[in-house]
Amino acid sequence: MRIIIDVPKRVDHEQRRRQIGEALLRIASTRGLQSATMREVAAEAGVSLRLVQYYFHTKEALLLAALAYxxxxxxxxxxxxxxxxxxxxxxxxxxxxxxxxxxxxxxxxxxxxxxxxxxxxxxxxxxxxxxxxxxxxxxxxxxxxxxxxxxxxxxxxxxxxxxxxxxxxxxxxxxxxxxxxxxxxxxxxxxxxxxxxxxxxxxxxx
Amino acid sequence: MRIIIDVPKRVDHEQRRRQIGEALLRIASTRGLQSATMREVAAEAGVSLRLVQYYFHTKEALLLAALAYxxxxxxxxxxxxxxxxxxxxxxxxxxxxxxxxxxxxxxxxxxxxxxxxxxxxxxxxxxxxxxxxxxxxxxxxxxxxxxxxxxxxxxxxxxxxxxxxxxxxxxxxxxxxxxxxxxxxxxxxxxxxxxxxxxxxxxxxx
DNA sequence: TCAATGATGATACGCATGTATCACATTTCG
DNA sequence: CGAAATGTGATACATGCGTATCATCATTGA
CATH class of the missing domain: 1.10.357.10 (Tetracycline Repressor, domain 2)
Incomplete structure (x- = not known):
């Protein structure tokens, strides 16, 4: 059995997550956290809705990550x-x-x-x-x-x-x-x- | 021209409004104000959704009244x-x-x-x-x-x-x-x- | 008495939301 | 090479929301 450290191949996941998390914080700072919908965050981060879903399977995960940032x-x-x-x-x-x-x-x-x-x-x-x-x-x-x-x-x-x-x-x-x-x-x-x-x-x- | 003081005929409006407003406060105290939807307030007050709309034309009016209470x-x-x-x-x-x-x-x-x-x-x-x-x-x-x-x-x-x-x-x-x-x-x-x-x-x- | 008005019910509309699905491109690696 | 995995897009779905509409019944006043 081989141990495979499956490092992301194409893009830096942590960077993308940070980019999206920071977008959420920006919205929370201006329009309020209740305006931080998945679609709004995607637009603010300049990515598609699908990507937000991809890097954060659920909204709660996104909120938790943003809170950590x-x-x-x-x-x-x-x-x-x-x-x-x-x-x-x-x-x-x-x-x-x-x-x-x-x-x-x-x-x-x-x-x-x-x-x-x-x-x-x-x-x-x-x-x-x-x-x-x-x-x-x-x-x-x-x-x-x-x-x-x-x-x-x-x-x-x-x-x-x-x-x-x-x-x-x-x-x-x-x-x-x-x-x-x-x-x-x-x-x-x-x-x-x-x-x-x-x-x-x-x-x-x- | 006659001046008509149009007192409500059948029910006491102020009492009904209070009943509904208190229901909203009860929800806000327990499940939180964001759970105080028109339908939830109606159910908590024991009236139909239509009645909440009838006594408070808009949700903001309901919130304002409840805040006064x-x-x-x-x-x-x-x-x-x-x-x-x-x-x-x-x-x-x-x-x-x-x-x-x-x-x-x-x-x-x-x-x-x-x-x-x-x-x-x-x-x-x-x-x-x-x-x-x-x-x-x-x-x-x-x-x-x-x-x-x-x-x-x-x-x-x-x-x-x-x-x-x-x-x-x-x-x-x-x-x-x-x-x-x-x-x-x-x-x-x-x-x-x-x-x-x-x-x-x-x-x-x- | 009877039309106008007050009070209530049932239901529909339009919209925003989180999430899911299908499709397709790009890269990686045995 | 070519199949598997990764990354991305477009779009659909189900739900809940505030609000609007239509209908019905009860009461009231002339």
Whole structure:
């Protein structure tokens, strides 16, 4: 019996899948995820409907793949935002992380719009959430909790704050602010002011 | 020319409309607003599809009416929650308001689910938001800002907090926590702990 | 009493969607 | 080489949706 590693012969499957997945994200960022029909995605990606079906047997597979791509982009943006703040300290990590996911510029608006689309999709199709695994907010919370605890040790944060509880509050606050921006209740700058007010209150030696 | 006040002859229109609108809210609370199709609403209300069309010429009219009913229920729950906390003080108003809209029990879960459905609907159909007028979070924020300022005058809240900024943060925090509960990230009790931690930090004489 | 109007039922229409099918071209490899 | 596998196109199918149409019965007012 021979072992055959059946590498795709003609085209790079992963590249095609990415091309199509990115097209879906583009639609989700502009017209909303509910407009991301198979036909619309095909048109946006510049391929035929058949090809979308070919590379993603079902729509759920397409959504899952696009969600993974979105996760990569979010992670990359958070990293870049932290790096841009100079030396890595607990404070810059917390600031950089939260401001990165707040919809303040074009890129973050796109990412937040797409992410919100997926998040609300899980409300109606909980199976998708299960198939996707650990949620992004969870990862954010544990990251922030660690750095808040570190800041506490350094005396930058009051000793009586509970890091996990506070990290959860910050993530929820940021998500809520993001929703209010997408909903047109306020703009990104106003949301940023609110977030920075809270962060300034937290990172203040007692 | 005679003026004819054409009161409905056979049935009470407002009652029928309410019956149908409540059916939609029930569906939105359980299966999600995207499952609230005209036919499903008709079945849930125990009437024929034709009747839903008759009392609401279009689906948007039905959604708008149901949203108004939901607003009434939310307002009623907030009032009841404040009353239940005993004497009306700035602190009880803030506590009562925010804990009322956090999905901690059956009723608040239902209300939050339905409200979230409408909120996310506005993401895709911004016209509906415009036709609906002032958003619920806006009203909550100004209410809370007033009471935070009052608490400040009474010395229950530190003098350096900005009431509007803080009120906005609290509402966003509560919305974010609500989303995390509906998304299955944590349960209502955990969300309540996070909210109370923040509130306890705010209402603390300096 | 009887025509007009209010209320309700049954059913059809047009459209969009996810998915499936059939056909054909191109490449690969024994 | 030539058959099998891979890649792509065109189109069909079944379903669910909001809405529209036609018909029927009950009530009302002159």
């Amino acid at each position: 979105l996760g990569e982009q979010l992670t990359e943006r958070v990293s870049a935002s932290i790096r841009a703040l100079g030396p890595v300290t607990p404070r810059t990590v917390v600031y950089g992380t939260l401001t990165a996911v707040l919809p303040t510029d074009d890129e973050s608006v796109r990412l937040t719009r797409a992410y919100t689309g997926f998040y609300t999709l899980v409300f109606s199709e909980p199976e998708m959430g299960e198939r996707h695994g650990a949620t992004y907010p969870d990862k954010l919370e544990s990251l922030l909790a660690r750095h808040i605890a570190a800041a506490q040790d350094a005396g930058e944060v009051a000793a009586d704050v509970d890091p996990p509880l506070t990290a959860a509050a910050l993530v929820a606050l940021t998500n809520g602010l993001g929703s209010s921006v997408l909903g047109g209740q306020r703009n990104g700058a106003a949301a940023l002011r609110i977030l920075e007010d809270q962060l300034g209150r937290l990172f203040r030696a007692p | 939901l607003g009434e229920q939310l307002t009623e729950r907030v009032s009841a929650s404040i009353r239940a906390l005993g004497p009306v003080t700035p602190r009880t108003v803030v506590y009562g308001t925010l804990t009322a809209v956090l999905p901690t029990d059956d009723e608040s879960v239902r209300l939050t689910r339905a409200y979230t459905g409408f909120y996310t609907l506005v993401f895709s159909e911004p016209e509906m938001g415009e036709r609906h007028g002032a958003t619920y979070p806006d009203k909550l924020e100004s209410l809370l800002a007033r009471h935070i300022a009052a608490a400040q005058d009474a010395g229950e809240v530190a003098a350096d907090v900005d009431p509007p900024l803080t009120a906005a943060a609290l509402v966003a925090l509560t919305n974010g926590l609500g989303s995390s509960v509906l998304g299955g990230q944590r349960n209502g009790a955990a969300a309540l702990r996070i909210l109370e931690d923040q509130l306890g930090r705010l209402f603390r004489a300096p």
